Amino acid sequence: MEPLRSAQKTDDRPVTSVRTRTGINDKWVGFFLLLPSLLAIAVFVYGFIGWTGYVSLSDWNSLLPRMNWVGLENYRALFQDFRFQSDLRNTLVFTLFFIAACLVTGLTLAVLLDRKLKGEHLFRNIFIFPMALSFIVTGVVWQWIFNPSTGVNLFLNKLGFEEPPVWYVDTRIIPGVEWGQIQFGIPLALIAVVIAAIWQMSGFTMAMYLAGLRAIPDEIREAARVDGAGEWQVFRKVILPLLRPITLSVMIIQGHISLKIFDLVVAMTGPGANFVTDVPGVYMFETTFRGNHYAQGAAIAILMLLMVSVLIIPYLVSSMRKEAD
């Protein structure tokens, strides 16, 4: 466990800088060393985002770049679009299920592992290895496991289920309340994709929680036990509150991954019938690079960026503030 712990410690240590004898020159040299990266980020992150924003306000919806100003027309069209409405529903459902499942799975595995077991190392490695794989590989393999006429369904057949679920080809949406043009609810097809995503990413949550659990001194648990708290109470009243910052980090990191999810869906299902497994990332890709609707694609991209920013910016600002203290 040493690596996890040391990474943790390094992270928590306040950053200091060389104070004595700092030549004015050295500070300038330092700035110039940063300059190439700063310029690159300024141009290729912020400048290009601005450029994409500009494209999203134009009518460049063919192969030839044609930039007539149409204002928010592309955005208006998107929000009235059946496919994009489906995407927003899918993203919401996917994100909620994915984060909740990663938190529960990751915390459970971490708690189980945090008991000085034999073979801890092996189990830990098994739970994390999917992180080393690409979403494409994950998608290709899970596509077969959830193939309606084989895979898990062979098991379910043996267990006596006459009509097992058809997984990612299911078009039902539960409960399916009319909302705008779409049925609002949980698209059943998405469950298979969420399970594959959990398989890939919950090991990360486990690693974070395990590092967190190992950083809690035993004395704190002991003190609670001496005060007469049972194991469950120690966990709920002492350990869980101490793990809150980790839970927050996990939610933000897994959340931004699920808002951007693309490769896994491409490899596993694509948009799906009636767009039951479509997500903005896939829509943006298809509309821009298959349909040459650049302005519309740019508008989807900007909306994806806004969704991620709502999650990420407060987090970045607060961690910058914390560091300044």
Next chain:
Amino acid sequence: MKFKPGRIVTYLLLILAAAFFLTPVYVMVATSFKGLEEATLDRMWELPSSLNWESYAIAWEKLSPHLMNSLYLAIPATLFSALLGSINGYVLSKWRFRGSDLLFTLILFGMFIPYQSILIPMIRFLQEIQLYNSIPGLIFVHVIYGIPITTLIFRNFYAGIPDEILEAAQIDGNGILGIYRRIILPLSIPGFVVVGIWQFTQVWNEFLFAVTLTSTAQHPVMVALQNLSGSQIVQWNIQMAGALLAALPTLLIYVLLGRYFIRGLLAGSLKG
């Protein structure tokens, strides 16, 4: 060793979880060794009757040029972005100036953006500088968007190096560059290992840039794998062999250098 019922339940749960995590591996490996007539839907879970290497031969024939593309892509991209990250991390942790924390946060934001939001201008830009549909073009892109994460990891890493060492070197007459070359760089090997593994894995596994910025012959392996599974008749044994071939480099790294991989993982998560 004491046997408590709690322990047994713990082990049972862990074994169950491990089975879930390993199932896709079993499916992938077992299927890849089957011949075409054996890799059928109803016999999916069975072990292959004999080790049939044919699917690997076919998958290798289709994927090997793209595996090479990925290699030519991932190695330079990793090296360049690690080098930039090391310099940035050094300045931002040891030579902080007014506004450097803000600049760092602005750099960091680049790590979280959906790359769709810069893709259209990037295509135009790469066409303009004649790097569209080329591995050097992809290297460029990965170096640029690797800056945030490599800077973050190195900054955290250098924060663990005591300032006293730097001060002593300063008294000996070293400036910012001398300290970097004589003190920091030699101490950076573990940092480079973590960043190198992390970046290599990321670049190797990346799909969106790969599929939009290159076409056929230049495709890195993940795009070729995706095309393999999207093609006419689905031959599961070849697909699974292909998936395994494409996954092998990062899996090997994980098996051999797993603890550095996890360190990078956690360092990438800001403040755990």
